[in-house]
Amino acid sequence: MDTTEAYIKMCEKADEIQSIAEIPTHDSGFFWCKAHDILMDYCDGGYLFCKMASCRSDKYTWLPRQDQLQNMVIFPDHPYYQIGRFNVTIDEWCDKNYLASGASMEQLWLAFVMKELYNKVWVTEREEWVKVTAN
DSSP states (O other): OOOOOHHHHHHHHOHHHHHOOSSTTTOEEEEEEETEEEEEEEEEEEEEEESSSTTOOEEEEEEEOOHHHHHHHHHHOOHHHHHHHHHHHHHHHHHHOOOOOTTTHHHHHHHHHHHHHHHHEEEEETTTEEOOOOO
């Protein structure tokens, strides 16, 4: 699971993804405590606790896992089509330098989700999602 600064920033700035984050459960994925820049733990009862003593922050960023990202765009009727689109899209982005070299699979899948669902690309130099305009 990617918990790098780059992925956290990509997730934090993906407002569309953050808005669909579920109420935290033990199976919701990972959450990042904004107050302490540290991974949070789930506790029964629906609370997230960061590893800092006595912090029960409600300011967190959802870090979706790769399977959660794939479920947003891969449809059971056409899984191979979406995987093919993913591969072609990633090749194009590498040519345009949209993503940093060495991007994790979570970063690549988040970028693909944002492009497919919201027509946005991650511009590494600006550290933000940018709406793609038609040529």
